């Protein structure tokens with residue numbers, strides 16, 4: 630099973646903005662600046678992905694409904710696209726937004742990006758949203774790590790505090806606190822509600838076009854810790870802003886030389902079990918993406 634746990638298929642205006650931003654950092658990025666949603670879907674068709682998690686989030690106040698409705702409609706047209714919702718730190722009635730996305734619109738969970746959405750995960754205004762997600766026992770993805778790239782600061786202690794305050798809220802550390810994998814592995818071992826995912830991580834070590842800088846000992850730490858924690862580690866691509874084309878992102882993963890069992894868990898095995906925790910019948914209810 631192939632499940633891409635981290636994808637950004639967005640409304641046309643937002644997709645164009647995302648690609649412009651990506652090309653400003655990586656002018657040689659092989660996914661064209663004017664790539665369309667249909668072309669991105671074609672990339673998944675070519676690769677034979679079974680499911681993907683589509684992560685949307687508003688950048689501005691007033692954008693929440695637009696991005697969530699887009700994800701709902703995308704899921705309705707393509708049931709193999711598993712939607713995650715977003716909201717803005719200044720949105721009113723956050724519990725109602727969570728209820729609508731998870732109830733009426735059938736989303737699996739939510740995604741937050743503290744750097745680009747400009748908020749502190751422990752901001753008191755966010756607590757209603759976390760409490761409501763915890764009430765539903767549904768997962769929340771947080772962007773973590775890559776602080777040098779974003780010029781941001783999100784200490785591991787912040788994420789630890791969140792996991793501790795909401796013990797029944799499944800929290801996924803997107804990018805696994807890159808490059809602080811020691812903290813990430815420590816927390817996944819310590820907290821039942823913490824999950825990791827390795828989006829952008831392999832490209833940052835195994836694709837020279839996307840290596841920001843050398844982090845002493847980080848690659849070794851990563852390769853040692855993956856195996857023991859693989860039942861709670863997923864893999865995603867960040868397509869269309871991953872480390873290369875969709876195919877190249879998987880090629881970078883292959884250069885890590887993981888065992889067959891470990892690779893199988895990362896690229897889909899763990900994600901299937903993750904989704905089944907929340908939607909036990911999902912593989913029969915939601916048909917996989919048809920094969921090319």
Ligand SMILES: [Zn+2]
Nearest residue numbers: 635636637867
């Ligand atoms: Zn992303």
